[in-house]
Amino acid sequence: QVQLTESGGGLVQAGGSLRLSCAAFGSIRSINYMAWYRQGPGKPRELVAKITSDGRVNYLDSVKDRFTISRDNAKNSMDLQMRSLKPDDTAVYYCNVEVETIPWSNERHYWGQGTQVTVSP
DSSP, rough: OEEEEEOOOOOTTOOOOEEEEEEEEEEEEEEEEEEEEOOOTOOEEEEEEEETTTOOOEEEETTTTTEEEEEEEGEEEEEEEEOOOGGGGGGEEEEEEEEEEEOOOOOOOOOOEEEEEEOOO
16 A cells, blocks of 8 residues: 655745645555645645656646646655745645555555645735
């Protein structure tokens, strides 16, 4: 099985910065991608940023000029550096991964429990 550990959430004033981290642990052969999703109050869950094993990235349009996603393949981890945070960034942020496990399993997608990011005006 695979477990995800998330950290870095908290309370910050508008214009501030936070760094979210996610690390995957377990019987992992490889990770196809790692991603951050978020769900704000009364809003649907949305993809914030995604990075593949070969370094391809994509971002939600509203964050692409402010957030940077990175990975450390050797540690099965990724970071999301969030700068110039806005109140609209307030949400629970979830780590999501697609993996290949040892041994093979049809269960390839895993979610973290979520970490709260709150941005005050």
